[in-house]
Amino acid sequence: MSGLRQLYGKKSNGTASDNLGVDYVIHYKVPANDLVGAEAGFLQLIQALTHVGLATEVRRGDAGSLLIFVKIASKNLLAQQVYRGRLQDWLQGVRTSGPNSDINRTLEDEPVTEAERLRLVYQLIVRPENEGGAGINQASPKWRHVADIFPLHDQAFNQRWIQKWTKKSLLDEADLGHVRDKFGESVAFYFAFLRSYFISLVFPAAFGFAAWMLLGQFSSLYALACGLWSVVFLEYWKKKEVDLAVQWGVRGVSSIQLPRPEFKWDYEAEDMVTGEPVKVYPYLKRLQTQLLQIPFAIACVVVLGGLVVIANSLEIFINQVYDGPGKQYLGFVPTMILVIFTPTFSAVLMKAANALTEKENYNTLDAHKAALIQKQFVLNFMTSYMALFFTGFVYIPFGSILFPFLDFWRRTAQTLTFSEKPLPTQQFRVNPERISSQMFYFTVTAQVVNFATEVIVPYVKHKAFAKAKELQSRDAHAQDHPEEADFLKRVRDECELEVYDVTSDYREMVMQFGYLTLFSVAWPLAGCCFLINNWVELRSDGLKMALSCKRPIPWRSDSIGPWLDAIGFLSWLGSITSASIVFLCRPGTTARMTAWGGLVSILLAEHFYLLAQQVVRFVMNKVESPGLQQERKERFMTKKKLLAENLGQEATAKAAVPGVVAGEKITKEALEEQARQASMQGGHGSCEELFWQRQRGMDETIAVGRKMMGQQAGF
């Protein structure tokens, strides 16, 4: 039973930072206008939870809500759930070794982590009733009062964790292991990616600094080095990802798809692999909806691209052409346009993306998420990079040629002010520093602002909000049992926190990677800034998760998912943009610039990139990753063990040594047996037997052969 004892982890010391054995808190809304419905729903909820073996306690929440505390009722049930989960994993090919027939030994061999327990309990809560769960599906109207289901933060761990990370200069794999045990593989993969990315940033930071000191902007040597780095990093991460997945025992977990509750199916069919019934939505029907992605992408490009072109050209006009009164105030107009309209348009487009993805009606959560991320990526790509594309590919190379178009703003200004006299203007001159200052904005200013909005603002907001709520509902809380008061206060606090979404953290890092590969040739110090930023990021993301967000449900995953493709795309595109920027923006090239030269440099850069990719892949594939090797070894050993168990040592030994021992005996016996058979069967096949019996046994063959050789020598 020592296996069971480990399930609940170490015993608490009874303070408020302890979770009192609570697995999940269900935040249950009791709206004043639907009291009857809420009461009926509450009854059903408690019954459903109890029915699947979950113990419940109810306490007052903030105004108009209850807190339902849930824990798995018995150690035996948990053990059963763990066993069942691992068995499923093995059936699906995630685990290499089959389950032991003794449940308790299984748990002793591999203790249950907190993440595994929480994942299993959550699945027990939300899984449909016909699959043995309580069926608490927040999307269904039946459970409309269930506002949230979330686990409680382990405050003692969080404190130790954040303290440790802020003191360490470099995280090691054990640190990731702790994150994995507490928050699940999905979150751990983000931190693992961020760590690998952070470490590998040392290279672009180093040669970026060197390039900045020695070569200046727009150095083709730096572009080359940066492209190579991105290839190596990408291929390295692909290997690392697999390694981690094997190490964490989640390789292949992405093939176990979680069904999406909102999915609407047309008909049922039999699963080709497991033979179980599956719900089907015709592929062609979905494809029709997916084709709407093309107009969506065009809309993104036109709306957001147009906005950037308008704001940037207006800014250039005001700063570099206009020289009249109010210049210092007018300078803010383009920024205002961007600040007001970018979020507005983004929000509208994001809504469209959500609706479109919803309409595409995916049957699994992963597919839905991937489709949504894809659309978000298009949006983010436009908002993040469009201004730089404009500066790098339009303003700097063709500024002098396109200058007359700025006249549009002059005429607009004159129309707006009904003024007939010409605006005071100054001499227009392309300023190549513009791209550097933009890069500085995106790599430094924006990252600092981002840190503030991501960590500090939500924390402060939450604290203020919680204070207000506390004052509001002080009376209710006065009824708390005094020994629980601190704990309940903390739980009510956590109720108000935002849901942690690892996607937005990934997005931030992928977009940063894009600045580096696409544009850092215009400002090589970017690598250094990102290196510093990410040291903080690695900690602040932890801080954010621990302080300003609810503890996430510890989902599993075996990779960083669709972001890998995004990184690959940015890395490839970087080879093209870097070459173009070098060619277009290098000072002094404008005069002797030819389209021919530009195309050749793009062609060369891209093929160099593709070639380097092939070479790096080839070299990396030579070295089998330790994770894969370990997995293959495990599979081999499992089979060998199974073989030994099933067949016994005897059969293995017999199969391993073929005829060395048995051979000599066999030949004579076999021949005699055949002769017997021949005589019994009569004439049929006699020709064959005659042939094989001319020389009876080895010695006769040798003798006959020798004779023949002698005769032949005599020729």
Next chain:
Amino acid sequence: MSGLRQLYGKKSNGTASDNLGVDYVIHYKVPANDLVGAEAGFLQLIQALTHVGLATEVRRGDAGSLLIFVKIASKNLLAQQVYRGRLQDWLQGVRTSGPNSDINRTLEDEPVTEAERLRLVYQLIVRPENEGGAGINQASPKWRHVADIFPLHDQAFNQRWIQKWTKKSLLDEADLGHVRDKFGESVAFYFAFLRSYFISLVFPAAFGFAAWMLLGQFSSLYALACGLWSVVFLEYWKKKEVDLAVQWGVRGVSSIQLPRPEFKWDYEAEDMVTGEPVKVYPYLKRLQTQLLQIPFAIACVVVLGGLVVIANSLEIFINQVYDGPGKQYLGFVPTMILVIFTPTFSAVLMKAANALTEKENYNTLDAHKAALIQKQFVLNFMTSYMALFFTGFVYIPFGSILFPFLDFWRRTAQTLTFSEKPLPTQQFRVNPERISSQMFYFTVTAQVVNFATEVIVPYVKHKAFAKAKELQSRDAHAQDHPEEADFLKRVRDECELEVYDVTSDYREMVMQFGYLTLFSVAWPLAGCCFLINNWVELRSDGLKMALSCKRPIPWRSDSIGPWLDAIGFLSWLGSITSASIVFLCRPGTTARMTAWGGLVSILLAEHFYLLAQQVVRFVMNKVESPGLQQERKERFMTKKKLLAENLGQEATAKAAVPGVVAGEKITKEALEEQARQASMQGGHGSCEELFWQRQRGMDETIAVGRKMMGQQAGF
């Protein structure tokens, strides 16, 4: 024992076309100058064979040789070998289902094909002694007199096979299955590839014909269609290959590497997966040798490329510039140069390739073969396509510009003839038909010639040679037993046949594929010619294998191996060459041709190709290949079966239904048990227990919750 009976296939009818149960014939040379050595070797050979359980018979061969007939001595030994082989396959992950502990049932479930039996017997003959084989390694000096080890043709089958194929217009998969059962998967994969390629050729033949009629040469529309076709075919074949491998039960077989007997190792190490000792040759040492491939490739390009440039420019000079006496004879000079020097240089380079690959010292046969094929591909690429590259990229677009360089030949001619007076010349005019006539030569003339040299010449040669030999050694054969005479005559015949090499057949088809993707835009009828040619090829290759070659050892393989990469490369290169040819050779473009336009068309074509590849891959991946699905299903079922066997139905059922039944009971019992534990443990953890025992059971929770809701509503 019915399983054992199937091992030997159907009984013979005793005619000469029957093989008398012979598995292998060992052709043993008895050179007059080493009679003693041959005799000692013979003794060892027979002993070694007998020792591993092989029955032997010896007969006279042609002058100076013996024929040693080998068959596996007993059905039991064969059954053991089959069982051992399948067990190994399962351990290595080739088979999805583990072996049954009963040998005979295994054989009944899946009867042994002739290919499997022959493969196992061959391995028994050649496997090293410490691994349970006879250790007959032809590379070792000990067995220097063993000229060949080969199985005998099944003449009755061959006859039926060829007859059937010549009558059928289209082969089906069952036909491939027969080839697989007789000649092994390695050969069957070639025929499967050829069949798929032949069928898919209908498309380029159709739109090639249409383009020829409607659009003429150098049509960009045709180039587009052809590029798309090559992408679709490539991706289709990748899927098909996996499907076939699963269907034939050989998926993953390429990971079971056959050791190369010539391999020299530096030290031994432990295999990371199986834990067995493996022989190691340091990777870096091999890499040093591999780097020699770069000068080798350069040598190929310079020597063979130079030859083509010399011969082609000379030909152009003679045919299009020179107008003096003897023009009709001089016209043959360039052809003579090519005919004499191309094979000479190729042979030298091929020798270098062989030596280089030998020096690279691979430890497995597959790696050695792949490295050799890679080098051969460079060689073949040069000899096959260089002339067309010269015409398409130098002669047609730049002929008029480069015309002065032809003056070199005039001066050379004058120097050679010591003549001072100018050579009679005519007006030079670029003839765009040159590329078409070259393509006609490569697609029609060369293929016909090839058919003749590949099938007819060896057959006639062999017949004549055999006749001569027969006359020479008639006396020896007079000593044959009369009832064996016909059989022995046939075996002596087969001894003289060439070894069948599937590589050269693959090479031919891959090179043909290259003509289609790289240059067919210059002569769109190529597809039609290849379609007709390959209908014949599919049969003539069968004929060649059956009549002019020894029966091959039935090796397994799970793909067409390195040729897939070659096809992918040619397909990609085709997107570039087609675009360039269209741009450079389209009539009337010479004047307004710009480097800019050429580069844009290449850039567009290549990216269109890469995009199309991504789309086709995406679409094809949506449809899970039936083979993979079947495999996954098998694995799933195997595990399920294992589970049922190991754990019994009870455990499975318990694991599948978690707490639905047990739930309600558990909660109360568990709580009571916990209360007991708490009282025993004393104060420690009391806070937690107090918390969970405020509401005893579901009903209390519901009652308390309702009360709270009522209170809150009162706010």
